[in-house]
Structures are given as C-alpha cells and as structure tokens.
Amino acid sequence: MNIAVIGAGYVGLISSVCYAEIGHQVVGLDLDPDKIQKLNRFVSPIYEPGLEELLEKHITGGRLKFTDSYEEAIPMADVIVIAVGTPSQANGMADISFVEGAALSSIPYLKKQAVLVIKSTVPVGTGDHVEALIRDRISPDYGIEVVSNPEFLREGTAIYDTFHGDRIVIGANRDSAGETVRRLHEPLGIPIVMTDRRSSEMIKYASNAFLATKISFINEIANLCEMLDANVENVSEGMGLDKRIGNQFLKAGIGYGGSCFPKDTNALIQIAGNMQYDFELLRSVVKVNEKQQTGILRKAKAYYGSLQGLKFAVLGLAFKPNTDDMREAPSIRVIEQLVNEEAEVVAYDPVAMDKAPQWLHPATQYAGSWEEAIQDADGVFLLTDWEEFKQIDLRKLRSLMKRPAMFDGRNCFKLSAAESAGLDYVSVGRPAVRKTVQPVG
Numbered sequence: 001m002n003i004a005v006i007g008a009g010y011v012g013l014i015s016s017v018c019y020a021e022i023g024h025q026v027v028g029l030d031l032d033p034d035k036i037q038k039l040n041r042f043v044s045p046i047y048e049p050g051l052e053e054l055l056e057k058h059i060t061g062g063r064l065k066f067t068d069s070y071e072e073a074i075p076m077a078d079v080i081v082i083a084v085g086t087p088s089q090a091n092g093m094a095d096i097s098f099v100e101g102a103a104l105s106s107i108p109y110l111k112k113q114a115v116l117v118i119k120s121t122v123p124v125g126t127g128d129h130v131e132a133l134i135r136d137r138i139s140p141d142y143g144i145e146v147v148s149n150p151e152f153l154r155e156g157t158a159i160y161d162t163f164h165g166d167r168i169v170i171g172a173n174r175d176s177a178g179e180t181v182r183r184l185h186e187p188l189g190i191p192i193v194m195t196d197r198r199s200s201e202m203i204k205y206a207s208n209a210f211l212a213t214k215i216s217f218i219n220e221i222a223n224l225c226e227m228l229d230a231n232v233e234n235v236s237e238g239m240g241l242d243k244r245i246g247n248q249f250l251k252a253g254i255g256y257g258g259s260c261f262p263k264d265t266n267a268l269i270q271i272a273g274n275m276q277y278d279f280e281l282l283r284s285v286v287k288v289n290e291k292q293q294t295g296i297l298r299k300a301k302a303y304y305g306s307l308q309g310l311k312f313a314v315l316g317l318a319f320k321p322n323t324d325d326m327r328e329a330p331s332i333r334v335i336e337q338l339v340n341e342e343a344e345v346v347a348y349d350p351v352a353m354d355k356a357p358q359w360l361h362p363a364t365q366y367a368g369s370w371e372e373a374i375q376d377a378d379g380v381f382l383l384t385d386w387e388e389f390k391q392i393d394l395r396k397l398r399s400l401m402k403r404p405a406m407f408d409g410r411n412c413f414k415l416s417a418a419e420s421a422g423l424d425y426v427s428v429g430r431p432a433v434r435k436t437v438q439p440v441g
C-alpha cells in the first residue's frame with residue numbers, strides 16, 4: 001500500500017519505519033523543515049535506540065521519504081496516518097487543533113476511497129468530528145473513511161514495542177475501512193482488536209489511566225512502607241506474582257512523567273468533566289503523582305535542615321532511560337525547587353544534555369560526566385534509572401563528594417551496597433541507610 005504519515009514526532013517516525021519494514025511505500029510529512037532536512041540525512045530528531053538504522057535502511061532502499069508538502073505526500077496515499085501532537089490545554093483537555101489541521105490540509109489532495117487513520121491520542125468523538133469536517137468538504141461518493149488506531153509504544157523501547165506489541169486496536173464504524181487498516185497491520189503478527197471508533201479512542205485513554213493508577217498506587221504503598229519499616233520492592237514482588245495483579249508498572253519511584261501519562265490522565269478527567277462526571281479516582285492518581293515528585297525534596301530538607309548554599313548533583317534529566325524526551329520529566333520540578341531553595345545545581349544526563357536547557361531552570365549548571373557533576377557535592381539526586389548510573393561504583397562516588405548523601409528517586413542500588421560504601425542513602429519505599437532521615441508524612 002501507499003502510506004502517508006503526518007507528523008514526524010515519536011509516533012510518526014516509528015510508524016513510518018514500521019510500515020516501510022513490512023513492505024509498504026511510505027511518505028513521512030511534517031511542517032517543520034528542519035526535521036525534514038535532518039531526516040533525509042538519516043538523522044533522527046529524537047533519541048530512540050534503533051531508529052536511525054531503520055531510517056537509513058528504508059530511505060536508501062527507496063521505501064521511505066520525508067517531505068513538508070501535502071501536495072507531494074497525499075495524492076498517492078491509500079492510507080493517511082495522522083500522528084501529530086495533541087498537547088494539553090490550560091484546563092487539561094487535549095488540543096486537537098493539529099489533528100484538525102492535518103485533516104483539513106489533506107482534504108484537497110485525497111484520492112477516492114482513501115482511509116484517514118487517527119493514531120494520535122484523541123478525545124472520544126474526535127473521529128466523528130474529523131469525519132464531519134470531511135463530509136462538509138467532499139461528497140460522500142468519494143468514499144473517504146476515518147478510522148481510529150491508537151498507538152501503545154513506549155519511548156526508549158519503541159521499535160521493539162511496535163514489532164512485539166500486545167495488541168493493535170482498530171476502531172472503525174464501517175467494515176471496509178476497518179478491513180483496510182487490518183490488512184495493513186496483519187504482517188506484524190500481533191493480535192488485532194476490531195471495535196467501533198469511539199471505543200477504540202477510549203481504549204487508549206483507559207489504558208494509560210490504568211497504568212498511571214498502578215504507579216500512583218504503588219507509590220502510596222511505598223510512602224507507607226517508609227513509615228512502617230517495610231520494603232516496597234519486596235511488597236511489589238509479592239503482589240506482582242498474583243496474575244490478577246501482574247508484576248508490571250509496580251515500580252515505586254519519583255512519580256510518572258513523560259509526554260503521555262500526565263497529559264492523558266488530565267485529558268480523561270476533563271473528558272469526564274465535560275459529561276458532568278467526576279472521575280474521582282483519576283483525580284487522586286494525578287494528585288498523588290504531584291506529591292510523589294516533590295517527596296524527594298521533603299526528604300532532603302529533613303536531612304539537611306536547609307538546602308541554602310549547598311551544592312547538589314542531579315543525575316538523570318530525561319523522564320525515563322533510553323530517551324532524550326524532557327516532557328514532564330520530574331527533573332524539571334526538582335531542579336526548580338532546589339534553585340528556589342537557593343541551592344546550586346550541577347546536572348548530567350547521558351543523552352538529554354542538548355534538549356535539557358530548554359526545559360530546566362536557567363541557573364542549572366551542566367557537567368560532562370557523572371563524576372564531574374558530583375565533584376565536591378553536598379548530595380546527589382538520582383532521577384533517571386539509566387544503566388550508566390546503575391553501574392556507578394558507590395565507593396568512588398563517595399570519595400568524590402564533599403558530603404556522601406544520595407537521594408535516589410529510582411531505587412537504583414541495593415541497600416547493602418550503599419551501606420558498605422558508607423553512603424547516606426535515601427530511596428523510595430525502603431528503609432533509609434543510616435536512618436538519619438525522617439519518613440515523609
């Protein structure tokens with residue numbers, strides 16, 4: 001098939017290489033000429049393991065190209081995949097103006113029987129709305145259909161997820177359009193759920209909201225564990241063995257971040273609110289997450305008394321490992337609060353150093369390595385569980401610091417390792433090593 005993918009962000013790029021990999025002819029389209037130039041030189045605008053190799057393979061192989069022209073991308077396409085952003089508005093609702101823009105810009109060039117697939121995460125009813133935009137402009141004889149096909153990839157493992165996902169969801173109100181999209185994905189060999197368009201749109205929000213709920217739940221258990229001298233890792237393991245609960249998304253930490261969970265939980269609260277329904281549970285999930293992101297600072301204040309004039313290393317800036325995505329990264333808020341407390345901050349991340357300055361407080365200083373960042377520091381905040389940090393020799397770390405204290409938001413080290421390195425070590429939901437720190441209430 002001929003596919004046009006609109007939006008060369010995470011989802012658009014991964015979809016483009018995926019469709020090329022399974023034998024389709026793909027044109028990627030983005031309004032950002034800078035991105036297009038980079039992509040045509042096989043340079044990915046995002047850090048995602050394996051992506052540049054696939055870009056190069058399919059661009060040089062002639063299956064994939066990128067353009068900023070609708071006129072070039074749309075007329076040949078049997079399927080047009082919309083993968084543009086749906087950022088939060090001030091009230092939390094998803095802004096679908098980029099989706100509308102992509103649909104409206106495509107309309108003049110659509111060929112007969114083309115299928116418009118909405119891959120962006122969109123409020124329930126957006127498919128109906130886009131269909132109405134088309135019906136107002138093109139005769140129904142043209143046979144244009146709108147199908148929902150939400151994306152479930154995780155950043156950092158996006159290529160793997162695309163080829164080994166648990167399910168593909170296709171929401172279509174007419175069988176023929178759903179069938180086209182089913183055939184498109186069939187070679188992936190992943191179970192396909194065929195449903196109606198509104199249910200498909202809801203599946204995406206419900207899935208993200210449920211995963212966020214699991215994280216906030218385990219973070220609350222972690223906070224209790226700290227007060228009761230229990231260990232949340234043992235608790236997660238014991239809970240996760242129950243197949244009804246499952247062992248995933250039970251890792252306590254500094255709270256969820258990233259471009260999806262914060263945005264999509266708030267959007268679903270607002271979607272409910274628009275129907276005069278108070279989604280109480282989800283409101284609590286969001287509130288717990290906000291509290292969790294600053295818990296690490298409350299622990300540091302309890303340890304030091306005042307943070308004023310102290311020098312801290314922040315290791316890990318991206319919202320999770322194997323990505324340079326800084327959207328809603330806990331580091332943003334933690335660093336802002338450290339600066340507000342008049343502490344000095346030296347930050348380091350293995351890949352997010354280029355993007356970080358656009359997101360972090362301007363007073364942030366940057367180091368070229370973790371060793372440089374912790375030099376003469378009064379404490380370390382570990383905020384992203386990069387493999388590089390998990391491999392740190394804690395004795396070496398201790399020897400480079402002025403005051404050997406670590407606040408680990410990701411539980412990267414065994415308590416015994418911190419103990420034997422002589423480190424004051426405060427993690428999440430586990431007893432503090434040296435017990436100089438009060439539990440957080």
Ligand SMILES: NC(=O)c1ccc[n+]([C@@H]2O[C@H](COP(=O)([O-])OP(=O)(O)OC[C@H]3O[C@@H](n4cnc5c(N)ncnc54)[C@H](O)[C@@H]3O)[C@@H](O)[C@H]2O)c1
Nearest residue numbers: 007008009010011030031084085086098101102120121151
């Ligand atoms: N990032 C993820 O891990 C992920 C996973 C699943 C679903 N989603 C959802 O997928 C959607 C896209 O997310 P993303 O992170 O890839 O977004 P992104 O912000 O990284 O990229 C969006 C791209 O769309 C382009 N764009 C905007 N309007 C356009 C238009 N009219 N024509 C052409 N290009 C246009 C922008 O220039 C940008 O490059 C969102 O709805 C998101 O919630 C994201």
Ligand SMILES: O=c1ccn([C@@H]2O[C@H](COP(=O)(O)OP(=O)(O)O[C@H]3O[C@H](CO)[C@@H](O)[C@H](O)[C@H]3O)[C@@H](O)[C@H]2O)c(=O)[nH]1
Nearest residue numbers: 151152153154155249250251253255256257258260319320
């Ligand atoms: O047990 C866990 C699992 C995750 N997290 C945090 O949760 C956030 C999200 O992590 P993850 O889900 O791995 O990354 P995303 O790339 O944001 O992926 C989520 O959001 C995407 C966008 O909608 C969906 O497609 C994915 O299915 C969904 O997992 C990160 O801050 C993680 O640190 C935890 O704190 N504990």
